[in-house]
Amino acid sequence: MSADGSVVSIRGLTKVFGKGGVTALQDIDLEVGRGEFVSLIGPSGCGKSTLLRIVGDIVEPSEGDVTVNGKPARKARLDRDYGIVFQAPVLYDWRTVAKNIALPLEMLGWDRAKRAERVRDMLELVELTGFERYHPWQLSGGMQQRVSIARAFSFSPALLLMDEPFGALDEMTRERLNIELLRIWAETGSTVIFVTHSISEAVFLSTRVVVMSPRPGRVASVVPVDLPQPRTAATREEPRFFELVTEVRESLHATGADEVEETLATEDEIA
């Protein structure tokens, strides 16, 4: 960990795709402290997924520095300092649920007994006990995503990177998994960076919401979320929740992105 207590520290980050091509991210500075839950929100094309992948050293930055736990991103990846969850569950069909969750543990060289024990704990954590021998395609989308979350948490990484993990799920499942994720986050004391395009999801989950502008992607504003913990279904009905949703929405408007309108329209319909 670096001296200032940041788990993730991003300085002067710029990403250009192709030679002299599209600038996806420009001059990003961001610090994420231990135990924080930070959401990145912005219209499509603002580079939020790219930013997440740069933190995970899956994509390389063009300029700037990224440190994770005080180490360069590459070193942190090789040390397996973070777990990752994508929008698709990315489970391997040829592995059972238990073996999918055990995959990172196999890579870390854990022995069979230790793996089995951890898998049991993880299944309990995501409330899927009894499904260890199922194959992914036998589960619903929400259950698959819970397996994916269990896999990401299985080796207790200090940092969790989540790229629109609930984006493909229906609203009911999404809200239930939001609460479940917050419970797991609180129980494990991990740090989360969470990419989403849903304003209410970002406000509900986060300790801070980072609003990004499109083309090139920049940090437009940062909205601290002072809603009390633990958050419950009732949190969504508090006046403060709506105030914060409005604040994030107005920040998004200020970025002048067309796509925001669509997001807002659908969210209003649901509300």
Add this chain to the structure above:
Amino acid sequence: MSSSVSTAAPSRRLGERIRDWVPAVVVFGLGLAAWQWLLPDVLGVEEFLLPRFSDVVGALVNERDLLLRGAWITLKEAVGGFVLGSGVAIVVALVLARWRPFGNALMPYMIAANAIPIIAFAPITNAWFGLLSPWSKVTIAAVLCFFPVLVNTLRGLTSVDPESIELMRSYAASERDVFRRVRIPSSLPYVFSALKVASVLAMIGAVVGDYFGGSLEALGIVVLSAVNLSRYATSWAAILVASIMGIAFYATISGIERYAMRWHPSVRGKAS
């Protein structure tokens, strides 16, 4: 959910399964009856065009030693060619998938070669290996198997969902781990569909290869010499044996596929 998975299969009772097969069995019986009576008696199809079913069965019984010996020789050629061609193809595909620049350089030629009528080389291979060598036929079968297996395996190894690879990368997985745990298992459906095609091609290669030389007892030679002696029923019996071998070969590969991919939705049947 667990109960629905375990009881779904047995609850489709045997009787129901048999009923599913009734139409196919009826068609099979009608086909044989047409062969036996309709074609020769009603439509007047001559013996040299297609002998009566009972005559073919008679030849099958009377010439069983000749046919079995021939079948064994040809089967060995086909299986040998299949194993050799498919095996080399899979190894080459792994190498090309691991070192992509090679793959990108060679792929257009592989796809073009896949479209060559390789069977046209059959007479030439005798010149390479000698008229009586079984290797000419093994080679034809192997080359026939090689390209489809190579092209499909390579496609299977490389068309993996990018996020599956990103996930492995996040675990600091070595290239070897990525192959072992992701690329190879996810290529299996492609590999097996190619192997099934290859099993058919290997039989074709071996039988057609027989026509141009090699052992005088091979099945292809039996077909050819029986025609020359106007013993049509024997030719047809040999063709029937070749067909049965081909189907058995295909079914064996299918069986291995079902075992190797027992995790796959298409094998297990979707749970309700």
